[in-house]
Amino acid sequence: MIRLQDIADMAGVSRTTVSNVLHGNTKRVSQETVDRIKKILEENEYQPNIGSMMLTGKGSRIIGFVVGYSYTHGHSSIMDPFISALLASVQHEAENAGYYIMIIGGDEEKHIVEIASRWNVDGLIFIGYSEARYRRLRRKLNKKAVLIDTYTLQKEYDYQNVGIDDFGGGYQMGEYLLEMGYPEALFIGEETRVVINESVQKLSSDKIFSGLINEKRWQGFRAAMEKNGGFCSIRRFITVSQDTQTRKRQYERILPRLLDAGAAGFGSDYNAIEMINFLHDQRIRVPDQVSVIGFDDCVYAEYVRPRLTTIHQNVEEKGAVAFDRLRRMIEGETLSESSIFAPVKLIVRDSVKRRVPEK
């Protein structure tokens, strides 16, 4: 490993001078020296020792990737295709920009604060965090941050939100179902509860992550259903449990209504596919008897039969945008908007079928 001293020796100057050109304090160094040193730096692909960087408070080039709940749909959240796709994208971008990703299991706030300060991370990416939860953390933690899919109420310039147009997605979903002949379609979303240690209660007053997202999607859905003077009762918004067993029982209970309505939009592809499977097991044909539409367009949407009609969001780009904004904040830029919402679009596949009017 080549040190600052080595570079200084080669250039015949002191460490100070090399360090100065390294940090752009170049006004006090002759142009000639600057050029010479820069050349040597490049030739030797000089990389400062990380331990030293951390010790001198110059950052660490570590980005903490914080996952706000350990389990989704009963599996570790890193296995969630949405989160792993995001991680893959962020990791890819970070690597190209000379940053490094450290995964932080984010269930205990104390834990996150500890890791972030111990490692002196340059910034954090939060996924699945409510704003309230983040703000609580924020008090103890002074770091640049990007929240993914968290609706923020207050504008702040040291953190950012990167999300998608959930309302618009819900609207497209509703509009499409309406057009395909399902003015009574249901909207089914899974609740998200963040479990911190023993207590779920503590969070009950928070606007919960996915809860809020499904809320927005439902609002869009509803707006579309009502656009031609129709009425869409709140009773058509069904929240199902996070627990797989309970959820299955809920599906059973919903079934008659679903058959009646003929179609349902879902808050996620996961639940949509789960419903397709459930119906399959009940010998109910999708889309002949029931039409289903998902949300997210995860990898598996094309991988099931019937192929899932769904609202597409570009996860890869989301990860790239999140990282890019974080990097710019770390490097001292002041970003103009505090939130960005990427557009989404309907992808028509095979899980929705035009309703044939009954005779």
Place this chain on the structure above:
Amino acid sequence: MIRLQDIADMAGVSRTTVSNVLHGNTKRVSQETVDRIKKILEENEYQPNIGSMMLTGKGSRIIGFVVGYSYTHGHSSIMDPFISALLASVQHEAENAGYYIMIIGGDEEKHIVEIASRWNVDGLIFIGYSEARYRRLRRKLNKKAVLIDTYTLQKEYDYQNVGIDDFGGGYQMGEYLLEMGYPEALFIGEETRVVINESVQKLSSDKIFSGLINEKRWQGFRAAMEKNGGFCSIRRFITVSQDTQTRKRQYERILPRLLDAGAAGFGSDYNAIEMINFLHDQRIRVPDQVSVIGFDDCVYAEYVRPRLTTIHQNVEEKGAVAFDRLRRMIEGETLSESSIFAPVKLIVRDSVKRRVPEK
């Protein structure tokens, strides 16, 4: 952040003494002092500054998680359910043991060496690495390492292999198909080529990762097929391309043989499910016309219809074992075996049906 000096002040001793009890150089310190210091250390939850640790060469508590190929089945490998499950498990264990996971995109060897030495990682976990590739890396890199699913020919005690009983899994697969009435069943595996920069060729002489694994699985499959004096031609081992389009065309070409044989075992759940979908699109019913059996029992095996009969491996445990062994090596233990192979077992679901003898 509380420093060594602070602890020393509280205890009324020098940093040296605190450091000595911290590292167990306790013979030269009075028992009384040791106890007092330990108590203070605990009360204050003292954690050494990482920058300092790195600078003094005492390790970093970073484990590099190296993924040997950037893409599997056309997606970033972090999105592969097998790899993300592994990552989730390793991350979980590491966090509990006070280690931290840094993801390293492992396509360029130079890159890995650079990151590993720059961060002074304590150890590395390699997934999807051929032994030859690893050994090449090894020359430039003196780190403890665990290889996952890499068959090693030479015994060495500074790295370990954690794998599963691929042969046994193939055997169970073959045995089951035989018993269900398919003595002519095919075995279909996807080739794995690791692309480093431009050149695929360079690696052609290596025993490629998944190639070797499928080889073992096939050997088990074949052994089962031949157990009662039967004959299983090598022609029944079909290798399909890594490219999705090409693979689809290959499926089309294989189709007549498959219908004839009535069943196929696959090297992975991914390909098995893909085939089920392919058959579905051809209006061929699984398992009525063709039986299919997968390998790995990934999350989606239960999530498709028909539910996939497959060979189960415990990925979570694999991750835990891999981390545990690495940790023990890092902490100076000498492990007795250089490889361990976890058992696998057949999980019967709905994708294989007993063949009805023709009349």
Place this chain on the structure above:
DNA sequence: CTGAAAGCGCTTACAG
């Protein structure tokens, strides 16, 4: 325009 020196938080050989 350039460099000597102090300091970041830790470890360790060595002196007392």
Place this chain on the structure above:
DNA sequence: CTGAAAGCGCTTACAG
């Protein structure tokens, strides 16, 4: 049994 001091690789206020 305990501590002063040098050193790891870097940065930065300051002196020249």
